[in-house]
Amino acid sequence: MLTLSSISVAFAGRTILHNVDFTLAQGSFCGLIGSNGSGKTTLLRTILGLVKPDRGTVDTGGHEIGYVPQKIQLDPFMPLRARDVVALGLDGNRFGLPLPSAARRRTVDAMLTAVDATGFADRRVGDLSGGQQQRIMIAHALVRRPKLLLLDEPLANLDLRSVAEVVSLLHTLSFEQRITVLLSAHDMNPLLPVMDRIVYLANGSSVSGTVGEVVRGAVLSRLYGYHIDVIRVHGRVLVVAAGGEDGLDADIACEPVHVTQIR
Numbered sequence: 149m150l151t152l153s154s155i156s157v158a159f160a161g162r163t164i165l166h167n168v169d170f171t172l173a174q175g176s177f178c179g180l181i182g183s184n185g186s187g188k189t190t191l192l193r194t195i196l197g198l199v200k201p202d203r204g205t206v207d208t209g210g211h212e213i214g215y216v217p218q219k220i221q222l223d224p225f226m227p228l229r230a231r232d233v234v235a236l237g238l239d240g241n242r243f244g245l246p247l248p249s250a251a252r253r254r255t256v257d258a259m260l261t262a263v264d265a266t267g268f269a270d271r272r273v274g275d276l277s278g279g280q281q282q283r284i285m286i287a288h289a290l291v292r293r294p295k296l297l298l299l300d301e302p303l304a305n306l307d308l309r310s311v312a313e314v315v316s317l318l319h320t321l322s323f324e325q326r327i328t329v330l331l332s333a334h335d336m337n338p339l340l341p342v343m344d345r346i347v348y349l350a351n352g353s354s355v356s357g358t359v360g361e362v363v364r365g366a367v368l369s370r371l372y373g374y375h376i377d378v379i380r381v382h383g384r385v386l387v388v389a390a391g392g393e394d395g396l397d398a399d400i401a402c403e404p405v406h407v408t409q410i411r
């Protein structure tokens with residue numbers, strides 16, 4: 149469904165991604181995990197063809213891609229209902245005759261049902277909660293039935309309950325409709341129950357595989373280039389750099405170490 153081979157990207161001579169390789173099978177659910185600035189957005193934009201890699205290839209099998217970009221700010225006064233935003237996804241960059249209005253309505257209604265948004269479909273989109281808006285943006289991205297869905301930090305700025313709801317919705321959609329999901333996040337913990345693959349970015353490089361293969365001290369130490377401990381506690385994972393004067397230090401020299409919080 150998706151294969152990246154030796155992708156390297158540099159901006160103004162600075163390497164952002166170096167030799168990134170991974171393959172996702174149809175229907176897989178993959179977390180793209182890395183700290184701020186590790187290159188997650190750049191990688192997603194490369195897959196979308198919006199960033200041209202300096203080296204390497206992206207193969208999407210010619211499939212249409214659905215995309216939920218980062219940090220969408222919906223103006224509370226924008227005179228659009230939630231269902232209008234979903235309908236806009238039908239037009240995308242498609243040329244030619246639009247769908248007849250009855251078919252349009254049926255397609256939008258089916259998508260609103262799939263993301264469990266019928267209860268607020270006629271409300272002004274800017275008035276919805278963060279979790280409700282995220283459902284609508286997912287419906288917008290999926291309304292043309294792409295088989296590959298990319299989401300850039302869709303869990304950022306959501307409360308814990310909305311995070312769980314959005315993760316569960318994406319997992320159901322991926323499982324039932326065989327949609328391949330690649331979702332970026334700086335905290336892997338909410339995704340642990342649903343991820344069957346992980347791509348972990350640090351220092352411009354990546355490592356991919358199952359969570360059990362990737363989230364290990366030895367593997368992440370090689371990736372970061374210094375000693376990393378992976379601590380599992382109460383079903384959560386904490387990734388910590390060992391260093392500093394008193395042993396564990398989560399933020400040495402502002403290195404891009406991804407530290408998950410124990411809540």
Ligand SMILES: Nc1ncnc2c1ncn2[C@@H]1O[C@H](COP(=O)(O)OP(=O)(O)OP(=O)(O)O)[C@@H](O)[C@H]1O
Nearest residue numbers: 159160164182183184185186187188189190191334
């Ligand atoms: N068009 C660009 N020109 C120059 N530098 C860029 C460009 N886009 C991104 N960068 C730089 O590339 C690095 C990676 O950015 P990117 O947005 O891909 O990271 P990210 O992992 O998505 O971070 P965040 O979680 O903060 O969004 C950053 O240092 C950023 O400043």
